[in-house]
Amino acid sequence: MAEVRKISADPTDEQTKEAMEAEAAIAEEAATIRADSTELTPKLFMRLRSLLLKPIPQAFVVATSAGTGKPYASTGVKSVHVQIARMDAVLTPAWWWEEVEYLDDGKLVEVTVYVGSDRSRPMFSRSSRGGVDRASTLGNLHKGSRTNAAKWAFAAVGPGHHIYVGAADLDPDTDEAAAKQQAKTDPGDQVLNEQQNQKVLAAFAAAGLADAKIAEFLKAVGLTTPQGMTLGQAVRLRELLDEHQGVGRPASLEAIEALERGVELAGWDDQKLQMVLVAELGIADAKYPRDALKTLTVERAQQLDQLVTAAIEAAAS
Numbered sequence: 164m165a166e167v168r169k170i171s172a173d174p175t176d177e178q179t180k181e182a183m184e185a186e187a188a189i190a191e192e193a194a195t196i197r198a199d200s201t202e203l204t205p206k207l208f209m210r211l212r213s214l215l216l217k218p219i220p221q222a223f224v225v226a227t228s229a230g231t232g233k234p235y236a237s238t239g240v241k242s243v244h245v246q247i248a249r250m251d252a253v254l255t256p257a258w259w260w261e262e263v264e265y266l267d268d269g270k271l272v273e274v275t276v277y278v279g280s281d282r283s284r285p286m287f288s289r290s291s292r293g294g295v296d297r298a299s300t301l302g303n304l305h306k307g308s309r310t311n312a313a314k315w316a317f318a319a320v321g322p323g324h325h326i327y328v329g330a331a332d333l334d335p336d337t338d339e340a341a342a343k344q345q346a347k348t349d350p351g352d353q354v355l356n357e358q359q360n361q362k363v364l365a366a367f368a369a370a371g372l373a374d375a376k377i378a379e380f381l382k383a384v385g386l387t388t389p390q391g392m393t394l395g396q397a398v399r400l401r402e403l404l405d406e407h408q409g410v411g412r413p414a415s416l417e418a419i420e421a422l423e424r425g426v427e428l429a430g431w432d433d434q435k436l437q438m439v440l441v442a443e444l445g446i447a448d449a450k451y452p453r454d455a456l457k458t459l460t461v462e463r464a465q466q467l468d469q470l471v472t473a474a475i476e477a478a479a480s
Contacts, residue, residue: 185220189252193214203279206444206466209460211254215321219325223240224239224326246314257280272294272312274291274293275401278320289319292312293308294307354391354394363389384399384400422467425475429475430478436456440456443466443467
């Protein structure tokens with residue numbers, strides 16, 4: 164198979180300049196939203212999240228062909244540093260961090276990106292595994308594996324999301340070339356060592372979950388005890404924990420319908436609802452408040468429920 168090559172045109176100097184100006188504008192808008200805040204709250208994060216999700220300028224995106232060791236063409240961010248710069252610009256270096264874990268002599272890496280202002284209790288995290296199995300030096304092998312995993316992890320938080328959200332997973336069940344390449348070994352089957360195992364369990368302890376809930380999560384990934392946990396099971400457990408905590412997840416239809424009934428009981432008209440959505444929940448686009456209500460995340464739905472309940476109780480007293 165031919166060598167991997169770039170198939171997209173290099174950006175012009177003007178396009179690069181425009182891309183840098185676009186990123187600078189995002190940084191300026193984020194600074195205005197953060198103001199003098201010293202703590203990243205869920206409410207503040209949801210106001211900043213749209214800036215993390217803004218598309219990466221095309222000048223910083225590259226398309227590459229299939230080739231030796233890469234059985235598929237792909238489009239991605241030119242450099243992971245573009246995503247890191249977006250994280251710094253929106254959240255500042257103080258409100259996010261990453262952990263990198265090298266496995267299989269550097270051929271496999273797990274990158275976890277954490278968001279929050281308290282490192283002992285992050286707001287949420289996103290993890291991704293990736294790797295390369297060949298490089299000219301050991302250093303380049305580690306660098307390539309880390310970059311491969313990090314781009315997807317950062318995209319799961321926000322930067323680059325629009326590029327990777329439609330990308331093929333190259334599942335060996337549906338992609339013949341990927342299946343042949345992965346047939347030798349599945350890194351996800353690698354059993355964690357004791358230190359890695361304790362790191363996963365510490366995340367559950369920090370979340371304050373009861374033993375029964377932890378047992379439920381273990382059962383969901385095919386375990387009865389943490390012993391013998393594989394890397395694949397550990398990653399899935401972290402995903403389940405994020406889902407349980409509800410970060411960024413849309414509120415259920417039942418929750419939205421309950422809120423709609425509560426708003427009516429509280430006697431709120433559209434103007435009042437719009438004011439609450441903007442002032443209390445930090446929703447910038449609430450021109451049509453009834454529609455905005457239907458798009459709330461779990462966190463915002465819970466916030467609004469508390470406000471509605473308080474309004475109903477105040478009206479009844």
